Amino acid sequence: MAGAMSQEEKKQHCPGACCTAAAWTFARMEEVWSRFRPRTPYGKDYAVRRVVRSDPAGIELALDETEACAAFAARNADSPLTADKVAWHLARIPRIPPADGGSGAEFDISEIFQFKKFLWNYSGLCALLDRPMLDMFGMSFRSGGLLAVLDKGGSGPETFQIADGYDEGLRETRTAILALSERLAWRRAAQEKAVRESWGIGFEGREFVMVPMETGLVISAREGEGKAELSVESYDEHSCLVRLIPDSATLGLERERAALRDRERAIETRIRAALSGLIAGEADNFREYIAVLTRLDLAFARLAMKETFGLARPDLSARSLAIREGRFIPLLDECAARGTGYTPLDVGTGKRAAVLFGSNMGGKTVVLQTVLFLQIMAQAGFHVPAASFSSRVFPFIDYVGEGTARLTRGLSGFGFEIFALCKALRQAESVPALVAFDEFARTTSSEEAEALLSAVISRFSEGEGLALFSTHFRGVAREPNAQYFRMAGLDVRLAREAFSGKDASSPREAEAGATGAAGVMGAPVGASVPPGTAEVQAGTLESRIRRINEMMRYKVLDEMSGAAGQGGSDALEVASLLGLDGRMVAKAEEYARRGRVQETRYGA
Amino acid sequence: MLPDASLFFDRINLITGPSAGSGKTMFARAAAIAVRAAGGNVAMLSAGAEGFGGTRQQASARRAQAPEKSLARLRRGDVFVTADAFLESATCLPEILDVVPGMSALGRLAIARAGRSGSTVLVGPERNEFLAAAAGRIVEEGWASTVIIDGSLNRMTQIATIQGARLFYAVRASQSDYMRTASKMNHLLHLLELPVSEGDEGQAGFIDIEGPLTQSIAEGIPEGARAVRVGDFSRIFLDGSECAALEKRLRLCVRRKVDFGGFSVVLRGVSGAGFIEAAGPAAAGKVVSWNAYACEPAFRVTG
Numbered sequence: 001m002a003g004a005m006s007q008e009e010k011k012q013h014c015p016g017a018c019c020t021a022a023a024w025t026f027a028r029m030e031e032v033w034s035r036f037r038p039r040t041p042y043g044k045d046y047a048v049r050r051v052v053r054s055d056p057a058g059i060e061l062a063l064d065e066t067e068a069c070a071a072f073a074a075r076n077a078d079s080p081l082t083a084d085k086v087a088w089h090l091a092r093i094p095r096i097p098p099a100d101g102g103s104g105a106e107f108d109i110s111e112i113f114q115f116k117k118f119l120w121n122y123s124g125l126c127a128l129l130d131r132p133m134l135d136m137f138g139m140s141f142r143s144g145g146l147l148a149v150l151d152k153g154g155s156g157p158e159t160f161q162i163a164d165g166y167d168e169g170l171r172e173t174r175t176a177i178l179a180l181s182e183r184l185a186w187r188r189a190a191q192e193k194a195v196r197e198s199w200g201i202g203f204e205g206r207e208f209v210m211v212p213m214e215t216g217l218v219i220s221a222r223e224g225e226g227k228a229e230l231s232v233e234s235y236d237e238h239s240c241l242v243r244l245i246p247d248s249a250t251l252g253l254e255r256e257r258a259a260l261r262d263r264e265r266a267i268e269t270r271i272r273a274a275l276s277g278l279i280a281g282e283a284d285n286f287r288e289y290i291a292v293l294t295r296l297d298l299a300f301a302r303l304a305m306k307e308t309f310g311l312a313r314p315d316l317s318a319r320s321l322a323i324r325e326g327r328f329i330p331l332l333d334e335c336a337a338r339g340t341g342y343t344p345l346d347v348g349t350g351k352r353a354a355v356l357f358g359s360n361m362g363g364k365t366v367v368l369q370t371v372l373f374l375q376i377m378a379q380a381g382f383h384v385p386a387a388s389f390s391s392r393v394f395p396f397i398d399y400v401g402e403g404t405a406r407l408t409r410g411l412s413g414f415g416f417e418i419f420a421l422c423k424a425l426r427q428a429e430s431v432p433a434l435v436a437f438d439e440f441a442r443t444t445s446s447e448e449a450e451a452l453l454s455a456v457i458s459r460f461s462e463g464e465g466l467a468l469f470s471t472h473f474r475g476v477a478r479e480p481n482a483q484y485f486r487m488a489g490l491d492v493r494l495a496r497e498a499f500s501g502k503d504a505s506s507p508r509e510a511e512a513g514a515t516g517a518a519g520v521m522g523a524p525v526g527a528s529v530p531p532g533t534a535e536v537q538a539g540t541l542e543s544r545i546r547r548i549n550e551m552m553r554y555k556v557l558d559e560m561s562g563a564a565g566q567g568g569s570d571a572l573e574v575a576s577l578l579g580l581d582g583r584m585v586a587k588a589e590e591y592a593r594r595g596r597v598q599e600t601r602y603g604a
Numbered sequence: 605m606l607p608d609a610s611l612f613f614d615r616i617n618l619i620t621g622p623s624a625g626s627g628k629t630m631f632a633r634a635a636a637i638a639v640r641a642a643g644g645n646v647a648m649l650s651a652g653a654e655g656f657g658g659t660r661q662q663a664s665a666r667r668a669q670a671p672e673k674s675l676a677r678l679r680r681g682d683v684f685v686t687a688d689a690f691l692e693s694a695t696c697l698p699e700i701l702d703v704v705p706g707m708s709a710l711g712r713l714a715i716a717r718a719g720r721s722g723s724t725v726l727v728g729p730e731r732n733e734f735l736a737a738a739a740g741r742i743v744e745e746g747w748a749s750t751v752i753i754d755g756s757l758n759r760m761t762q763i764a765t766i767q768g769a770r771l772f773y774a775v776r777a778s779q780s781d782y783m784r785t786a787s788k789m790n791h792l793l794h795l796l797e798l799p800v801s802e803g804d805e806g807q808a809g810f811i812d813i814e815g816p817l818t819q820s821i822a823e824g825i826p827e828g829a830r831a832v833r834v835g836d837f838s839r840i841f842l843d844g845s846e847c848a849a850l851e852k853r854l855r856l857c858v859r860r861k862v863d864f865g866g867f868s869v870v871l872r873g874v875s876g877a878g879f880i881e882a883a884g885p886a887a888a889g890k891v892v893s894w895n896a897y898a899c900e901p902a903f904r905v906t907g
Contacts, residue, residue, distance in 0.1 A: 094703060108688040110714040113700035154699055161699035161719060174697070174720075181721060201899045204606055205637045207677075209899035236873040239898070261695055 019052035019376055019397040022420065026399040026436065027372040028330040035308065036301055039087060041095035042290055043297030052379045054395040056316060062381025063313055065299035066306060068136040073303070075130065085128055089121045090297050092158070096290075100283035106276040113160035115279050115286075116150040119143055120157040122289050125296070137299075139292050143285050146278055162268045170267045173260055180257040187250050195230060201242060208243040216240025302382055311383030314374070318390035320350035321371070321466060325387035328370040332385075340546050343554035344386075345370045351483040353461035355469045355476065356556065358487025359570035363554040364470035367487075368436040371468060372397065375434055394465060395431040398424045401438035413443045421456065432465035439470055450475045457482055486561075488553035490570040541578075548577050606634050607893040609642035611865050612750050612770075616739045618763055619868070620755040621774035622788065627870035627896065628774040632754040633676065634896035635772075639750050640679055647683035647748035648676055651735055651756040653710055653727035675723040682718045683748040685738055687711050687727040696722030701747055706734040715742060726754065732765035739766060760838040763862050771796075772892070774868040782874045786882040789867055791844040793887055795837035796864045801857035809854075816841050822850050831855040836862050866892035 024030070029050075038047050053059050076082040094114045097107065107115070126134065126141040134140065151157065152165040164171035192203045199219065203209055211219075216232045219242065231243045246254070279286075305311065309329060325344040335342040345367060358364045374384045375391055400420040402413055417440060424435050440456065441449035453469070454477035460467035461481035478484065576585045611617075612635050619635070621628040629650075636646045678684060678696045687710035691698050697719030704713040710727050715738060729735045739751045753769070755762050763771045773792060777785040809830030813821065817834050818841045825832060832850070834840055836858050842850065850856060869891050871879055880888045 108712070109691055109698070110688050110700050110703055110712055113714070114703060159699050159701050159717075161697065178720065185721075203899070204641065206606075206634070206897055208897060210895050210897050211899055236871075238871075238873070238875060239895075241897075242899075265693070 018054045018379065018395060020399065023372055023397045023399040023436070024050065024052075024376065026401065026438070027369055027376050028328075029373065029376055031330040031333075032305075032309075032373075032377070036305055038297045038301040039090040040093040040293055040297040042093075042294040043090075043301060046294060046298060047301075050380075052376055052397065053381060054379065054393055056393045059316060059379060059381055059393065062298070062302070063383065065136060065295060066302040066381075066383060067313070068133060069296075069299045069303040070306065072130065072133050082128060086125060086300065089124045089128070090293075090300065092117065092121045093293060093297075094118055096286065098283070099286040100280050105280070106273050107279060109160060109162060109272065112150065112153075112272070112275055112279070116147070116154070116160050117158050118286075118289070119147045119150065122293065123147060125293075137292050137296050139296070143282055143289075146282055149275070149278060162271050166271045167267055170264065170271070173264045173267065177257060177260045177264065180253055180260065184250065184253050184257065187247075187253070188244070191229065191244050191246075195244065199230070201230075203244065208241050210235060210239050211242050213237065213239055216242065298381070306383045309385050311377075311385055312387065312389070314378035314384045314386075315388070315390040316378060316393050318392060320348065320390070321354075322348035322388070322390040323371065323374060323386055324389075326370050326374050326389060327385040328366060328373050329385055330373075331366060331369075335549075338542065338546065340549045345554075345556065347371070347485070347556045348390075349466075349483045351461065351481055352463055352465065353457050353467045353469065353479065353482035354485060355457060355471065355482055356485045356487065357471060357474055357559065359489040359552065360472075360574045361548055362487040362489050362552055362570065364487055365438050366554070367556060368438055368468050368470050372399065372434070372436050392432075394434040396427045396433040396435075396465070398427065398433060398435045399438070400424055400435060400440060402442070414441065417441065417443075425459070428460065428463050428465055428467075432463070433467075434465055435460065435467045437467065437469045437471075439472070442472070446473060449473060484559035485556050486559050488555040488557055490548075490573050491551050491553050492573075494551045544578050548574060551577070605894070605896075605898055606638040606641070607631070607868070607896060609635075609638040609644065611635075611892055612639050612752060613642070613644055614749045616743065616751040616753065616766055616769040617772060617865065618753045618755045618766055618769045619772045619774055620760060620762065621776075621868075623776075626774045626776045627868055629754050630870070631772065631774045631868035631893055631896050632752050634893065635752050636682075639752070640682075644750045645681055645683070645748045647685075647715075647739075647742045647751045648678070648726055648754070649685045649735065649739060649742075649751065650726040650728040650754040651732075651759070651762065652730045653687070653708070653725065674725050676726045677723050678718040678721065680718055680720050683715065683742055684718065684724065684726055685713055685715050685728050686724050687713055690725045690727060691716065694722060694724035696720060696724055698724070701745070702741060704729055704734060704738045706731055713738075715747070717747065728753070732759075732762050735762065736766040739769070762838075764836055764838050768863070770863045770865040772865045772868060774870070776870040776872060777874050777879055779873040782871075782879050783882050786879065786884070786887065787844060789883055789887040789890075791847065792837075793864075793890060794844075794847070795840055796862060798837060799855075799857045800859070800861050801831065801833050802859075813839070815839070818842070819846050822846065825850075825854070827853075829854050831857060833857045833859060836860045838862070864890070866890045868893040868896060870895055 033047070033050060036047055038044050053062075073083055094117050096114045096118050097111050099115070123141045123144070126139055129137075129139065150160065153163040154160040162170070164174055195201050195203070199215065201209060201211060201215070213234075216234070216239070219230050219240075220232045229245055229247075231245050233241050235241050309327075324346055326346075327342070327344050332342050343363075347367065356364050356367055374386060374389050375394065376397060377384045378389065378391065379393060379397070398420075400417060402417070421440075424433065427433050428435060437453075437456065441452050444452075450473045453471060453473055457467070457469060457476060458479050461479045572585055572589055575588075576582065617635065619628050619632045632648070636648055639646050676684065680696075682696075683701070684698075685704060686694065686698075687708055689710050691700075691714060694716075698714075698716035699719050700714050700716050702715045704715060706729055707713070708727055708730055713727060713729060729738060735753065739753060742748050742751055753766070763769060773789075775785050775789060807830075809828055811825060811829050811832045813832060813834050815821075816839050817832065822842060831854055834856075840847065840856075847856070867887070867890050869879070871894065876894065883891075
């Protein structure tokens with residue numbers, strides 16, 4: 001999957017007690033989460049934690065804040081620059097060290113710089129946001145005094161140095177240092193000029209230069225005459241290194257400058273301590289600013305998601321689940337990339353358990369994924385991709401199915417499912433849980449699997465939460481507190497039309513009579529895949545999946561709706577469409593008719 | 605003689621070399637002097653802090669004893685990167701412009717501007733991506749248009765991280781190793797001049813290698829292969845003879861060419877003429893600095 005978590009992300013991934021990693025992965029949350037992009041380091045920290053909440057008030061507040069940002073954007077629709085400026089300030093907020101920093105702690109100048117940059121951008125945001133926004137986020141700037149003090153240091157609002165303006169003594173010291181440096185530079189320049197004129201040696205700002213051995217020997221001889229202005233040391237047999245020797249006056253000036261620098265450093269240390277004290281005095285303000293900024297940043301980032309995906313506010317006050325036109329974004333993106341259609345999900349139940357039967361490749365798993373996806377998004381404080389989504393807040397969200405088995409060594413797929421079931425049961429007994437079971441017990445014998453699944457459905461239907469089951473096992477017991485659905489499945493009429501060119505009454509018969517895949521795949525399949533195209537004739541997996549998608553009706557129906565006997569697995573039709581040898585499919589159908597291998601229809 | 609300033613102007617320059625004492629730092633400083641003299645504004649960075657490992661307290665203590673050669677001399681307006689510990693004791697009146705992501709062994713790193721002439725120890729990010737981020741930020745914000753990075757030893761892969769940077773390679777040749785040095789220069793030049801190949805994917809016998817090309821990977825390339833492509837020259841970890849053996853049976857090419865500025869050569873105990881003869885006209889022609897601290901042109905080479 002496109003947004004699969006890296007090892008590093010997996011380490012960081014912690015949906016918390018509310019949502020298990022299995023549920024998060026099953027719902028393919030990472031593929032959408034990667035597009036959630038807060039701008040501040042604090043918002044990014046929050047995003048990394050993948051927080052799924054179980055406090056209704058917190059979720060509603062997050063939704064309110066997103067809508068407040070949307071309203072702010074609408075109020076400023078005529079001045080898009082305002083939104084850009086907000087984003088700009090958020091992106092420039094640095095991470096600051098704890099402002100109280102322990103007793104008597106002093107901050108480094110780079111840390112003081114970060115406080116200044118933080119305050120400047122925070123105050124900029126306060127100035128940009130209007131009253132409704134400031135009220136919504138409880139935002140105010142109370143550190144004008146500190147910012148003014150910090151503003152004295154540095155040439156701009158986002159730079160910092162211990163500037164002369166902090167202390168008259170510092171200014172005087174630096175002025176003296178500058179004057180000495182200028183004198184030293186002048187002396188050095190004069191010395192360089194003299195050497196250039198005497199010896200033709202140009203230093204050009206270098207501390208030393210390399211000269212030919214002959215030149216070095218001549219300079220050395222002069223050194224012996226007591227007229228030293230250059231020191232010479234051998235480099236190799238071809239050349240020497242030459243340095244300027246400072247005279248006593250120069251050395252005296254350098255000593256004087258070194259003493260002034262010591263004084264300068266002492267004053268700087270004093271100023272740094274004073275500034276650190278001022279910052280520590282505002283520790284409470286900084287804590288509050290960080291909290292407010294995090295909420296503001298997350299709200300704008302959630303708004304960006306809302307606008308990108310066209311999300312709607314979820315209603316989490318309902319007792320039952322109702323989804324209208326729910327969109328599972330990871331799959332929607334896949335369909336768009338593949339050029340196939342996507343059917344949004346309409347489903348609802350007021351029961352404690354919902355069981356979904358249906359075709360192979362009929363969309364049962366996607367229904368479960370969509371429900372979990374919407375629920376997790378909602379509980380993460382996001383608006384959701386649906387025309388409407390009513391549900392409640394679940395303190396625990398889990399998934400039990402094959403997908404997680406590969407994560408644990410030493411257990412078979414079935415073993416892991418049972419292990420996961422035990423964990424889910426423990427949680428569901430203490431809090432109302434949302435648990436999705438995708439084809440539970442699919443890997444064991446159908447008779448025992450049906451019995452076990454019936455028991456699990458029974459237990460969860462008596463609980464306080466909501467359990468969702470997808471399964472092929474139509475023989476499970478019908479519980480009064482459970483609701484039973486089926487996927488609409490393969491459109492038999494379309495499938496038959498697909499094979500009509502072969503004068504067959506069913507796709508399987510047509511396949512049986514065909515000489516090869518090209519004959520089957522060359523049949524008319526609908527507008528988006530014209531018959532006879534190279535792709536179809538080649539019978540690529542992609543084209544076959546597209547054909548199945550076109551013939552499959554991804555709708556959730558009540559189990560008893562439609563003609564009796566509908567809602568089977570359509571396994572043989574699907575196998576045929578996927579290119580299984582036609583004679584084998586025909587033989588399987590013959591067995592099925594005789595009822596000798598009825599159970600294989602429900603197997604893997 | 606100082607190198608030509610125009611080689612470095614308005615770009616990120618990465619200087620690397622094969623070993624300690626190759627003249628990398630000296631060449632970087634000479635380049636900065638040349639750019640300043642030509643009126644350019646310079647940012648100086650280093651990868652890590654050679655010889656200053658350890659705790660921050662140790663670093664503070666070491667600063668007082670830092671030998672002259674560890675101190676970078678800065679002019680007013682120069683931009684540089686260093687650690688907190690050295691900011692406190694820098695004599696160049698640093699003004700903090702930003703904090704570099706990540707931490708070094710010597711603590712937090714900051715991008716600063718010198719408020720007056722003075723000196724400090726340069727300390728840069730150890731991780732390539734942070735080094736690239738710091739250099740990129742300096743250019744993006746317009747703090748300096750010319751960035752000179754004193755890169756890590758023998759870490760050619762840095763150039764791949766810093767997109768668009770110009771590479772310089774510093775070597776030192778002595779009597780005992782100048783033939784080998786000349787040979788390495790020619791091998792490097794050969795790799796740098798490998799052809800760029802685009803759009804050959806899918807052709808029979810064309811192999812695209814995402815990671816490094818080592819000898820063991822080269823040995824695993826099937827006999828029928830016609831061409832092998834790697835990201836850039838820095839992904840090739842084959843010596844001259846291994847490379848030649850591979851190129852006898854297939855074409856070696858790269859996805860991206862690296863902008864090569866030239867060699868800095870420091871000669872010790874070797875005559876210029878002798879080294880030029882050993883290096884040959886191609887490598888010698890790519891030398892942009894012979895003993896950067898020589899007070900007069902050591903050699904003039906054409907072709």
